[in-house]
Amino acid sequence: MKIKHSLLSNTMVTGTVFVLMNLGLSGYAMAKSTCGLGNNAINTSIDFGCKGAGNPIVDLTFAIIRFLSLGVGLVIAFSLVVSGLQYIGSQGNPDNTNKSISRIRNSIIALILYIFAFAILNYVVPGQVLNK
Numbered sequence: 001m002k003i004k005h006s007l008l009s010n011t012m013v014t015g016t017v018f019v020l021m022n023l024g025l026s027g028y029a030m031a032k033s034t035c036g037l038g039n040n041a042i043n044t045s046i047d048f049g050c051k052g053a054g055n056p057i058v059d060l061t062f063a064i065i066r067f068l069s070l071g072v073g074l075v076i077a078f079s080l081v082v083s084g085l086q087y088i089g090s091q092g093n094p095d096n097t098n099k100s101i102s103r104i105r106n107s108i109i110a111l112i113l114y115i116f117a118f119a120i121l122n123y124v125v126p127g128q129v130l131n132k
Contacts (some may be wrong), residue, residue, distance in 0.1 A: 035059045065121070072114050079107040 002118035033047040036056025044050075049063040090096035 035063070069114075070120070072110075076107050076111050076114075079110075080104065083107065 009068035021033045027113070033044045033050050034052045034060050035042045035044060035048065035050035037053050040056055041052070042056045042060075048060055049058045049067055050056075053059060064089055086103070087097065
């Protein structure tokens with residue numbers, strides 16, 4: 001049973017890395033970037049996704065927020081897929097069915113909370129996150 005579980009874990013990790021590479025996220029660690037504009041610009045050895053505009057700290061902060069938004073989306077999507085597979089594989093076992101339904105519910109609640117947090121951030125700093 002441990003071999004089967006280990007094989008499944010390795011397959012999921014390999015698949016996740018493959019998907020991330022195809023999405024172009026591997027370029028974040030390889031390219032150079034400039035955060036900020038003018039004399040205050042900072043050249044970084046890692047491409048954080050800065051737009052090269054305005055204050056370098058603000059530019060870097062919004063780049064990190066955009067990167068984390070992508071990460072939140074990937075984690076929630078992965079969680080929904082895994083919990084859906086658990087629901088399908090529960091085979092009528094009430095305990096496993098309840099666990100998978102709870103995981104689906106928690107994933108949707110996490111998505112809703114993140115959407116509200118993102119909306120509040122856009123309200124506090126109007127137009128900054130989406131426009132940069």
